[in-house]
Amino acid sequence: MASRRCANVKRLRVAAVALLLALAGEGMASGQGTPPLRIVSTSPSITETLFALGLGDRVVGVSNFCLFPAAARTLPRVGTFLKPDPELIAGLRPDLVVIHAVSGGLDRRLNAVGLPFVAVDSGSLSSIYSSIRQVATRTNVAERGERLVADLQRRLDVIRQAGAVAGRPRVLFVIGRRPGRLADLVAVGAGSYLDELITIVGGINVLSGPGQSPYPRISVEAVLRLDPDVIIDTADLGESEPERIRRRPINERLWDAYPSLTAVKNGRVHAATIDPLVIPGPRVVDAAEWLAAMLRAPRRQQ
Secondary structure, eight states: OHHHHHHHHHHHHHHHHHHHHHHTOHHHHHTOSSOOSSEEEOSHHHHHHHHHTTOGGGEEEBOTTOOOSGGGGGSOBOBOSSSBOHHHHHHTOOSEEEEESSOTTHHHHHHHTTOOEEEEOOSSHHHHHHHHHHHHHHTTOHHHHHHHHHHHHHHHHHHHHHHHTSOOOEEEEEEEOOTTSSOSEEEOOTTSHHHHHHHHTTOEETTOSTTOOSSOEEOHHHHHHHOOSEEEEOSSOOSSHHHHHHHHHHHHHHGGGOTTSHHHHTTOEEEOOOGGGGSOSTTHHHHHHHHHHHHHOOOOOO
16 A cells, blocks of 8 residues: 555656646747756767767756666666657756657657757767767857867777778678577668668678668578678677677678578687677667778688
8 A cells, every 4th residue: 555655656746846847838849048957868879969069967867778888887767769758857857858750759858848859860870970060069069069070080080090001891680680690681771870880890781782781681692692791790799798708700690501601611700799889879889890990800710
């Protein structure tokens, strides 16, 4: 009975907060006036952007998968990127919620209760820059945003210049497949964030041709026809670093079943991954440096 009363009180408090925010009207929803001091993030890339802009002390809630930087791990959770919880968000009394432009209707729900928000771009290198600028402008630190964007662009240019003189290996980048098997392969295609990184570091994506989707499904037969110089397999590696280290040789040996592949013959199949690869945000330089190292890695011992 006591637990039921507590739950009811909690729901009432959340509803009351939502009502108060709704009564604040358009002035609050528009986000004009004083800089926001209580910010909720709804994705890892947004969280990392906020911290990179020096706004970590203002972040009061994050998504379930926000693990970087370490300070984000202790913050209240507001659900997943696909299913953020508006009640949990409202209960944190934010004066700004940062969401992605494709938010599954979260923008309408936030509007309904008068919660101020900004919707940022996602999914490409250019959207990393625009998102940083959007968040920086909305939080009154526009100059920090411009400095951060300029620094990322400068560091990526250095990587691009190094890649231009280091050869142009043909790369297959696998991001998904059936665990323990080379089946139901999903790879990096044309126009995706990772496709852009492959080009920056000096590689040629074997699936970046005209008409190719950003993340196509392909067969092993297609891989044999494409015959890449380097295969990067980021699938089926687990969440923790120890698990990734344990599974790396297991996944690399799967490809040994196809010895005619150039990448296999030359020992250039790499089963590995890092988190920045799948979080398009301020750690894009880390992702590019890692990818460049994979393309230049010495021959793997068979």
